Amino acid sequence: MGRTGGHPGSHLGDGVTGRQGEQLVPVPRLVGWFAGFTRDVALHADELSALDGAIGDADHGTNLNRGCREALRTLHAEPPRTVGDFGRTVGMQLLAHVGGASGVLYGSFFLDFGASAPGAQGLTPRGFAAAWHAGVAAVVARGRAEVGDKTMLDVLAPVRDALDTAAWHTVDLGGMLKAALDAAEQGLEATVPLVARKGRASYIGPRSAGHQDPGARSSWLLVRAATTTLAG
Amino acid sequence: MSVAIVVVSHSARLAEGAAELARAVSTTAVRLAVAAGIDDPRHPLGCDPLRVRAAIEEVDGADGVLVLMDLGSALLSAEFALGLLAPEARGRVLLCDAPFVEGLVAAAVASMSGAGLTEVAGHARAALQPKREHLAGRGHAPGADAHAALAFDEAAPPAAVVTFTVRTPQGLHARPAAAIVRAAGRRRATAVLRNLTSGTGPVPATSLNGLLTLGVRQGHQVQVAATGPEAPALTADLRALAARDFTQPEGAPRDAADEDGLPGAGDEDGRPAAGATGTRRGVTAEGVLPDTADAGTRRDTDGNRARPGAGAARARRDVEADRARPRAAAGAAAYTQDGVRIRVVADVGRVGDVADAEAAGADGIGVVRAESLFGGDPVLPGEDEQAALYARICSALPGRPVVLRTLDAGGDTAPAPPGLRGIRLTLRQPELMVPQLRAALRTAAAGHPLRLLLPMVTVADEIHRTRELLRQARADLAAEGLHPPGHLPLGITVDTPAAALKAGTLLGAADFVAIGTDDLTRYTLAAERGDADVAHLLREWDPAVLRLIASVAAAAGESGESGVPVAVLGAAARDPRMLPLLLGLGVRELAVPAVDIAAVKEQVRRLDTGRLAPAAARALRAGSAEEVLRMVDRMDPGLAPQNGET
Numbered sequence: 001m002g003r004t005g006g007h008p009g010s011h012l013g014d015g016v017t018g019r020q021g022e023q024l025v026p027v028p029r030l031v032g033w034f035a036g037f038t039r040d041v042a043l044h045a046d047e048l049s050a051l052d053g054a055i056g057d058a059d060h061g062t063n064l065n066r067g068c069r070e071a072l073r074t075l076h077a078e079p080p081r082t083v084g085d086f087g088r089t090v091g092m093q094l095l096a097h098v099g100g101a102s103g104v105l106y107g108s109f110f111l112d113f114g115a116s117a118p119g120a121q122g123l124t125p126r127g128f129a130a131a132w133h134a135g136v137a138a139v140v141a142r143g144r145a146e147v148g149d150k151t152m153l154d155v156l157a158p159v160r161d162a163l164d165t166a167a168w169h170t171v172d173l174g175g176m177l178k179a180a181l182d183a184a185e186q187g188l189e190a191t192v193p194l195v196a197r198k199g200r201a202s203y204i205g206p207r208s209a210g211h212q213d214p215g216a217r218s219s220w221l222l223v224r225a226a227t228t229t230l231a232g
Numbered sequence: 233m234s235v236a237i238v239v240v241s242h243s244a245r246l247a248e249g250a251a252e253l254a255r256a257v258s259t260t261a262v263r264l265a266v267a268a269g270i271d272d273p274r275h276p277l278g279c280d281p282l283r284v285r286a287a288i289e290e291v292d293g294a295d296g297v298l299v300l301m302d303l304g305s306a307l308l309s310a311e312f313a314l315g316l317l318a319p320e321a322r323g324r325v326l327l328c329d330a331p332f333v334e335g336l337v338a339a340a341v342a343s344m345s346g347a348g349l350t351e352v353a354g355h356a357r358a359a360l361q362p363k364r365e366h367l368a369g370r371g372h373a374p375g376a377d378a379h380a381a382l383a384f385d386e387a388a389p390p391a392a393v394v395t396f397t398v399r400t401p402q403g404l405h406a407r408p409a410a411a412i413v414r415a416a417g418r419r420r421a422t423a424v425l426r427n428l429t430s431g432t433g434p435v436p437a438t439s440l441n442g443l444l445t446l447g448v449r450q451g452h453q454v455q456v457a458a459t460g461p462e463a464p465a466l467t468a469d470l471r472a473l474a475a476r477d478f479t480q481p482e483g484a485p486r487d488a489a490d491e492d493g494l495p496g497a498g499d500e501d502g503r504p505a506a507g508a509t510g511t512r513r514g515v516t517a518e519g520v521l522p523d524t525a526d527a528g529t530r531r532d533t534d535g536n537r538a539r540p541g542a543g544a545a546r547a548r549r550d551v552e553a554d555r556a557r558p559r560a561a562a563g564a565a566a567y568t569q570d571g572v573r574i575r576v577v578a579d580v581g582r583v584g585d586v587a588d589a590e591a592a593g594a595d596g597i598g599v600v601r602a603e604s605l606f607g608g609d610p611v612l613p614g615e616d617e618q619a620a621l622y623a624r625i626c627s628a629l630p631g632r633p634v635v636l637r638t639l640d641a642g643g644d645t646a647p648a649p650p651g652l653r654g655i656r657l658t659l660r661q662p663e664l665m666v667p668q669l670r671a672a673l674r675t676a677a678a679g680h681p682l683r684l685l686l687p688m689v690t691v692a693d694e695i696h697r698t699r700e701l702l703r704q705a706r707a708d709l710a711a712e713g714l715h716p717p718g719h720l721p722l723g724i725t726v727d728t729p730a731a732a733l734k735a736g737t738l739l740g741a742a743d744f745v746a747i748g749t750d751d752l753t754r755y756t757l758a759a760e761r762g763d764a765d766v767a768h769l770l771r772e773w774d775p776a777v778l779r780l781i782a783s784v785a786a787a788a789g790e791s792g793e794s795g796v797p798v799a800v801l802g803a804a805a806r807d808p809r810m811l812p813l814l815l816g817l818g819v820r821e822l823a824v825p826a827v828d829i830a831a832v833k834e835q836v837r838r839l840d841t842g843r844l845a846p847a848a849a850r851a852l853r854a855g856s857a858e859e860v861l862r863m864v865d866r867m868d869p870g871l872a873p874q875n876g877e878t
Binding site: 025026027028029031032036039040042043044046047059062063066076079092095096097098099100101102103104105107108121142143195197228229 | 242270271272275277278279280281282304305308309311312405444761762763764767768770803806807808809828830831832834835871
């Protein structure tokens with residue numbers, strides 16, 4: 001397996017240092033993850049905007065599509081060397097190019113995702129769970145939403161919990177991501193009947209019930225992209 | 233120096249206009265900077281936190297910076313920008329919750345007069361007061377709109393006031409709020425509510441949105457102030473409503489669906505659930521349905537037990553219909569603009585995918601990855617268990633073709649190195665494949681339109697040898713008294729450059745073909761996702777990969793009497809930038825996960841193969857993958873965000 005089977009030096013910090021035999025997701029794989037996410041957002045852009053149109057200002061797909069394309073362009077032009085570089089590049093590009101609240105929230109997610117292991121050249125499964133933890137904490141701090149407010153957090157937070165739980169009894173990233181995808185699907189479905197309390201959808205209050213939250217749906221795409229690009 | 237001002241808005245024009253107003257009323261120059269809009273000429277509305285930071289830094293000075301924001305994400309962007317500032321600068325910046333235009337003008341005036349940051353912010357916050365007072369004097373019709381009701385409250389002394397504590401676990405969520413709106417509408421009185429605990433409000437009792445903005449949680453104290461002829465009656469009604477936790481009066485019926493919170497559990501006739509009680513509803517029922525629809529029914533049937541749940545049932549049907557709508561479009565066959573049918577079939581790797589595929593309107597199942605259905609175990613379970621599962625899958629999509637891929641151990645779970653995998657492994661160890669062949673034949677014997685797909689074929693002999701195993705299995709089954717069909721269509725996946733280049737030869741032995749773009753890309757470009765140094769080379773739109781796809785399509789076009797349709801599996805089949813290329817190269821079937829079917833069909837419907845073919849031919853000669861991408865952007869104008877006119 002060459003580099004993918006190796007383990008990084010001990011300077012990389014908690015959750016990152018690969019123990020003997022532990023998988024390591026190298027930074028280019030993280031780029032592949034984001035490329036997969038970008039592809040899925042492009043495919044589903046109209047649908048995300050339509051969902052947003054039902055409860056908000058109909059721009060979630062357009063905005064995210066633009067931001068992801070810019071971020072991916074930058075990732076390809078200046079390939080990141082470390083997890084921190086990856087998170088910083090994606091985060092800053094999303095902040096600058098999405099334009100809506102989702103740009104700030106996803107931007108914060110990736111900035112702190114990367115900052116959880118700034119110097120590392122890859123993430124172990126536990127490191128990935130820890131990075132996700134940091135990203136979700138940033139979204140919580142920034143958006144001040146809670147689970148049940150019908151936001152992207154309704155997917156991101158259950159996934160965090162699923163990754164945490166899975167990380168306790170497995171070091172297999174594929175298994176962890178499978179659990180994460182299940183949690184994401186449940187979280188996404190659970191947003192349908194909810195009444196929005198945060199974000200633009202909250203302006204229409206009860207009318208937001210009966211629709212999937214577009215932010216939760218794009219977050220689900222992010223998790224799905226992870227399952228198809230990171231494991232194996 | 234003076235306090236500087238930064239204006240943050242989604243709209244550059246709004247911000248400039250507001251800034252223009254502010255400059256007009258302040259006689260000396262106010263240091264004012266604008267951060268508004270984003271760099272996209274077609275969609276200029278949005279906020280960029282980096283611009284906000286730049287604007288703050290542009291005007292930052294010793295006296296501080298007041299930031300005024302318009303809506304929603306402007307606040308998030310400004311908060312984020314604050315976090316990006318140096319700590320000493322951060323302390324001088326104040327994000328102000330004042331009304332945007334009035335606050336800006338007031339702040340500009342206050343800044344000009346030399347006020348400090350706190351004082352300027354105070355003036356900005358108070359800036360709505362003149363408008364309120366002015367309109368309050370006009371005697372707006374009470375209840376005409378939310379703001380009028382607010383004005384009414386400010387102007388006239390309330391005739392009746394009550395205070396109650398909210399005890400429902402979820403606070404004043406949508407359902408209790410709807411009950412309040414309903415009660416308020418019954419009396420000739422106008423009321424406003426305040427959340428005394430949090431200091432929010434007042435809001436009109438008739439505004440659902442307004443009530444929700446009070447942020448009333450369990451234990452909060454709410455004050456109602458009412459005016460009008462029936463003001464005391466209304467406050468009494470609301471106090472009584474609060475006392476019974478916003479449920480309807482004793483003895484009124486309720487329907488089962490409301491109670492258990494499960495959509496679809498309700499009775500269409502609104503029959504009350506046996507033994508149901510209403511006190512826990514706030515815990516589970518929130519948001520099951522639009523509460524307003526529920527509310528409407530209750531008002532209609534006030535004191536009438538006939539159909540209390542009918543409104544809820546109707547609303548539920550509306551919600552279901554809403555969710556079914558995109559599915560209906562997905563269920564229809566996808567034709568390109570020039571009338572070419574593109575079959576969009578499901579890629580099934582989990583048992584649950586089958587139901588999803590049916591619901592998503594799949595034109596069939598393009599690939600069943602048996603080994604992942606059985607949990608990724610490289611050895612499939614016994615023949616009976618397999619046969620039962622295949623029959624179930626086929627029955628889920630009656631009449632639609634189902635393609636079963638033979639065991640591809642290691643091909644899915646990890647990017648397999650070239651070597652002993654797919655058909656190579658199963659021919660080496662037939663005991664791995666024979667039960668699967670027998671299970672497939674038994675399924676086909678029951679009349680299901682099943683087909684078999686062989687992974688990793690590189691030489692025609694592999695197809696011949698599989699046919700021989702199939703012949704043997706068929707003979708064995710016949711000896712056991714079954715009557716499997718004489719012909720089970722046998723296809724191949726093209727995973728290697730070898731198979732692509734020899735597609736003509738291989739198709740002489742096979743009945744259909746699917747291109748496995750993931751493996752084909754890896755093997756063609758000799759790169760792996762996990763290899764840091766070469767992962768960036770892995771692009772399905774690399775001209776080399778495209779040429780191999782074209783080679784397969786050309787061979788398929790010449791196969792048989794009228795050609796063989798070419799299918800594509802893998803990530804490329806759901807990549808919106810690949811679809812124009814694939815269709816242009818002659819691909820006519822796409823196997824994608826169920827959740828992507830609707831979106832893929834949508835894109836197919838706006839494409840025109842007649843126009844794509846010459847463009848795709850040019851892409852084959854492109855000098856680089858990057859050049860191909862630039863060509864793709866011209867092939868499908870719909871790829872650019874929000875250009876949905878087709």
